[in-house]
Amino acid sequence: MSEALYAQVHETLRARIVGGGLAVGDRLPTQAELVEEFSVSAITIKRALDMLRDEGFVTRRPRIGTIVVSTTPAGGAPSAPADRLPLVGYIVPGFDDAFGSHLLGGILAASSERAHVVVAMSRGSSELEERLIEEQLDGGIDGLVLLPTSSQSIPQSVATLVGRGFPIVIVDRTLTGVPVSTVTSDNVTGGQLAAEYLFDLGHTRIALVQSPNAVSTLDERRRGVVAAHAAHQVRLEESQVYSGVRSVVPGSEVTPEDDVDGLAAFLEAHPDLTGCVVTEYHSARLVLQAAHRLGRTVPDDLSVICFDAPPEYVDAAVPLTHVEQDQHAIGARAFELVERQLAERGDVSQDTVPVRILAGGSTAPAPRSARS
Numbered sequence: 001m002s003e004a005l006y007a008q009v010h011e012t013l014r015a016r017i018v019g020g021g022l023a024v025g026d027r028l029p030t031q032a033e034l035v036e037e038f039s040v041s042a043i044t045i046k047r048a049l050d051m052l053r054d055e056g057f058v059t060r061r062p063r064i065g066t067i068v069v070s071t072t073p074a075g076g077a078p079s080a081p082a083d084r085l086p087l088v089g090y091i092v093p094g095f096d097d098a099f100g101s102h103l104l105g106g107i108l109a110a111s112s113e114r115a116h117v118v119v120a121m122s123r124g125s126s127e128l129e130e131r132l133i134e135e136q137l138d139g140g141i142d143g144l145v146l147l148p149t150s151s152q153s154i155p156q157s158v159a160t161l162v163g164r165g166f167p168i169v170i171v172d173r174t175l176t177g178v179p180v181s182t183v184t185s186d187n188v189t190g191g192q193l194a195a196e197y198l199f200d201l202g203h204t205r206i207a208l209v210q211s212p213n214a215v216s217t218l219d220e221r222r223r224g225v226v227a228a229h230a231a232h233q234v235r236l237e238e239s240q241v242y243s244g245v246r247s248v249v250p251g252s253e254v255t256p257e258d259d260v261d262g263l264a265a266f267l268e269a270h271p272d273l274t275g276c277v278v279t280e281y282h283s284a285r286l287v288l289q290a291a292h293r294l295g296r297t298v299p300d301d302l303s304v305i306c307f308d309a310p311p312e313y314v315d316a317a318v319p320l321t322h323v324e325q326d327q328h329a330i331g332a333r334a335f336e337l338v339e340r341q342l343a344e345r346g347d348v349s350q351d352t353v354p355v356r357i358l359a360g361g362s363t364a365p366a367p368r369s370a371r372s
Helices: 005-018 031-038 042-054 101-111 126-138 156-164 187-200 216-231 256-269 281-293 327-343
Strands: 058-061 065-068 087-092 116-121 143-146 168-171 181-185 206-209 275-278 303-307 321-325 350-353 355-358
Touching (some): 005 126, 031 042, 042 065, 042 126, 087 101, 087 126, 101 116, 101 327, 206 216, 206 256, 206 281, 275 281, 281 303
Parallel strands (some): 143 168, 168 181, 181 350, 206 275, 275 303, 303 321
Antiparallel strands (some): 321 355
């Protein structure tokens, strides 16, 4: 099992004192020097030094520094730490009933009586995400499950942890070129299934609606939609793609009303579109509002299919046809991969979880006038 970073620093410094590398009266390196030596945060160093002080090895003197006062712990040799369950961190931009809650449920179910889990939300901020990772490491986590805010750049903390062989698993994202374990849905197949579902209903003019969120998930779903068009020898024109749904992006200041305005303008400019693949559930809700504003009935005038949906009672009027991700399985598998790395450092696995279509009330055969 891996140790918390502060515990590793503490053990190294303690060994230097007990082994004679630092004698009584010697001064330890400064906090800044220890931060550089161990490549950890100042908080981590402080916690390690506090442990040495509490054990009676050192004293900390203002303007002088940390001085060795004993080469044996106060009260004799310390007892061995009691056996404990590992502590696993989980950091996520946010979650709700559409996506995230069931993934967390999968992690908690799989970790029951096997580990403790501490959860934190980054709210879509990469800066907060980095700080939360550091705080959880300082808090003594043994492994980390992370749903990154972005896929465009590799968080520095993630690259550092991977380099050290620290147990870490990325969920719902693909980080290209990083030897790190990942668990994602089969998003490419999901996008293809969604578009195929509309093609099978006779739709040939299909829109793709998504947010501008910089994550691999959306890119993969778009690839699937493009593949379905290619299979039917139909070109997906750029004019059929709307990527301006911004209110669903964590941290965005754009209002849902602004997005409904933009979607209504898009649909009004393209009256020939009879089907719509939406890459996120909350965006699909906005599409329904935009269609209603234009007097276009769902599903008779416009069929809508999306990814994910909470229980049907939330959308009692129009239960959405959607691509269902097995979020519980993603969460459970993520914990299992962390646990596997705790037993064997450096174990890397990229897992893909299948998806399926769940029919709802938001899709119907294309209007006769629109069928080719």
